Amino acid sequence: MDTVSPAELPHRQALCRLDEIPDGGATAVDAMLADGEADPEQSSVILLRRGEQVRGYLNICPHTARRLDYAPGKFLLKNDTLICAVHGATFNQADGLCIAGPCRGEHLREVAVQVEDGEVKLA
Template identity: 55%
Template structure:
């Protein structure tokens, strides 16, 4: 199963929308582009009700993107995020790898907030 969200906004600064909360299915994933520490980065956004968690879209195993196509992420039956390249499986409360080649390592979290129905960098 995969999650697919297209048409997300590309912020250039803190406070600019990464995505509208309504564009991300509850329990689903989306991809957004943002500048983090001066570098253009791909982010994974995960919606849990009215809250959103974000991580860099980089698998700690091999440094590759986790999506199998831009904005399309694999989700296990248990609801975990699965790397499309080598099958590393990440739980969503903290981004820790619970199965696969990087077990025990974590995705790099990125602070985001929900303001006025939009996901933003604080």
């Protein structure tokens, strides 16, 4: 699974408050991310919340490189999965693995995040 490394991220960028993400739900936020030698660029990041825990993934389906949300920040979630609104690829929320659909076996690209003092930040 590809992960955006901490060295590629602006240090401790605040993304949103934890209470802005519904418990058991998701939202999308824009973050400044860099990929390798490139300058940072704004990217959409999916934040999935379970209680006090948050997981982050790039909002890009590995099948078509399109966003997974059906409207900005609105996602199809069912039984601990995230479903791409374009072609129905289904991903485990816990690890980003595609378990059904056209990109089965591929992963969403993880973005390391952490919750600190009620804020979700890049780790």
